Amino acid sequence: MLLFILGLIIFFGAHFFTAFARVARADVITRLGPMRYRGLFSLVAFIGLALIIVGWPDADKTVLYVTPPALRHVTYGLVLIAFILLAAAYLPAGKIAAAAKHPMLASVKIWAFAHLLVNGDVRSLLLFGSFLGFSVIDRIVLKRRGAPTPTEGPIKNDLIAVAVGVIAYGAVAFYLHQYIAGVALF
Structure with a gap:
C-alpha cells in the first residue's frame, strides 16, 4: 500500500x-x-x-460499497463520452471542445466518476477519487486564472473526435482493459 x-x-x-x-x-x-x-x-x-x-x-482491496450490476452499463456510456472528450482535447477544436472548455479535464472527471460508480474498494476510491478531485480542483484554478479555452471549430472536427473516441473506446473496452486493469469487460 x-x-x-x-x-x-x-x-x-x-x-x-x-x-x-x-x-x-x-x-x-x-x-x-x-x-x-x-x-x-x-x-x-x-x-x-x-x-x-x-x-x-x-x-487495500477492502470493499466499502457494492453497486447494482446495472450501473456497469451507465459506466460504459460515461467512459465512451470520456474517450470522445479526450479525443476532442487533442484534435483540432470543434463544437465539443469549445462546449467542454477544457475537454481533457472533463474527460478525466467523467472517467473517474464512472469508475467510482462500479468500484467500491479502498484502492479504487483512492485512485479514481484522486483523479476526480484533482480534475475538479484544476478546472476551478483554470477558470479563476482565466485560462484560454478552445475556440469553436467546424463540425467535421467533432465527427473526427467522435470517430477517434469510439475507436479508442472499442480498443480499450473489448481488448486492452484486461491488460491495463486486469479486468475483462466483455
Missing part, C-alpha cells in the same frame, strides 16, 4: 505544482529551460504513475 500511496502523492504532487505554484514553476522553467522542465515534469509524473501501478496489487 505504501508504494501505491507514494505514487499518488508524487503523481498528483507534480500536477498540483503546475496548477498552484505558478511563480515557482516559472522560476524552475527559467533555470532549466522549457524542454528540461518538461522532461523533469514527465519523469516525476512517470515515476509516480509507475509506483501507482507497482503498488496497485498490494493496495
